[in-house]
Amino acid sequence: MSVLQAATTVSHCPDAKPDVLIKVTSVEINANEPVAFTRWRPMFHVIAPHGWMNDPCAPGYDSKRCIYQVNFQWNPYGTTWGNMSWGSATSKDLIKWQVSPTPAVQPTESMDVCGVFTGCLAPTSISDGQQAIAYYTSANHLPIHYTRKYHRGSERLHIATSSNGGRIWKRPVDKSAVVLCGPPRNLEVTGWRDPFVAEWPSMDSVLESKQSLYGIVSGGLRNQTPTLFLYRIDSMLRWDFLGCLCTLGLNYTPSRWSGDYGVNWEVANFVPLPDAGAQAQALIIVSVEGRLSDAQVNTPAEPKSMWMVGDLAKSDHGADLTFSYGGTLDHGSFYAANGFFDPLIGKYVIFGWITESELDQDLVDAQGWSGCLSVARVVEIVRYHSVVRALRSDLQSMTCLQVEADGSGTHIVRTLGISVDERLRHLRGRHVGSRAVNRLVSFPGGVCSQWEVKASFWLGARSKRVGIDILHSSSGSDYSGRTRKMLTCVDSNAKSSIYFDAETETVGIDRSASTSRDGVGTKLRTAPHTLFAFRAGENVRWETLEIHAVFDASVLEVFFNNRTVLTARVYSDSGTCATLCPVMDDSLGNATRYGGESSSELLSFDVWTLRQAVHVEQTHRL
16 A cells, blocks of 8 residues: 655655544545546556546456456545545456446445555465455554554454455455454564465475465564565465565665665565576565655655565575565656466566656646556566676676676676566557658647557667657647658657667656646656677677557656666646657767667667557446
């Protein structure tokens, strides 16, 4: 469970009197004008019918009904955090979603009195197979925040069941809904919430245990470290505490290539790794609070979803996971990643919460909704063979990589791959791209609100910056230098830019000219990114820059070489785009030599319109 309030200040729960059910029924949640409701509203991202939403909850696949399901934190009564309930969505293909107009579960005066917080879907092995089981955090006292003294009993571990794909979750009416009343009493914690449950074969091996289910609860130890509280699950209602799994220390920051692991963790997943070799390892995905401030913009650092691969070892208190390599899952407006193993593709799929934090509250109130989920993403460890070096940074200094000498003078490099689920291609409409670099891509009808682009660039020795310019208006466009050597945008109208700066090994989304409106965030979003050189016989060849981006009214998700991700909200005046332009700036002379030829080259540039994929069933207003 997470809350991101205005000015990027994290507050798990707003101030409220303890043990009081929060419910506001008089809030007008519909927009005053239809255009305000729809202008920036996504059409293929899972989104609540109205009101505030945040964390994805209990994502999974129901093999008996052959449907995917995902719940999400939802306030059906207003556009700010409160009344925390679960909304629900179901899909046959993970792409086209039906969103229920009513909550799947809500707080009551006798149960979850301060909110139904984030949870997970339990494996079917723990149930009778007739009903799905969810574990979730039941909030019973507010406020809750890692900077405040922890109130015991504020967060409890509860259970609920569903027989219809998570559209309705039912809680036992007696005390059997309560699995755990709080964290271990001998520990002073900063938080204890957001359970996750799965099988963990490598943990079985480390603990020399029979096949078991394991649960983790996210949080931290006061003045010590963020951590995960590890449990063995012997039966549906019996969780045995094994110990704190990970103790990095406060604000552990291996390098710029990893980031700051903060003070307190929320919404965590563990992912067993089949390619671990002799050493048992696991991939951990965590949502990080308490990251140090960003000196460049003089504001508190935003919470981030981060990842790390760690070595597992038996300890006196159960098991330890020590950091091996890791990084930031998404460097933009993305948080609370939550996922599941998809048996249909044999890979781990995640969703995240895309925030509305860069829009002033009066504009949020006018549109009548806040936030959505990301597109489905696949995460997996990827390997690169015969790696010679990176553009500028030393491979060994890049703590998001595992670098291993291969005995032939080159290296095997491992890192986390993050990509759009390939099934998104089924939403593609008209192909409007071009492989001819002297053409700009304009959308049919002049503008488009939903699109996808895949671009491939080969960088020459003089390249400084390459990428894609996005024009939000169809009038007044003027591009010059339409050649293979340079494409430079000189448009004075609203635009955004996706770019890679080879000199600084940085990718970014520049929104500084994206809107004329006040109350809209346009700060630069950046992330570290590099390219690899590979040995190919007697030669060295450089990796191409691959950009894969999807846009949905105001949501822009960009994947660079499927290992660095930036998500940004782009609130253009119209919520549309008119033209995409590949840009190559060969202005460095011989300052960075990493290619044989001097000039860059656009290898491919393909653009598709995308269809609507999310439908909210109609009902009366709550």
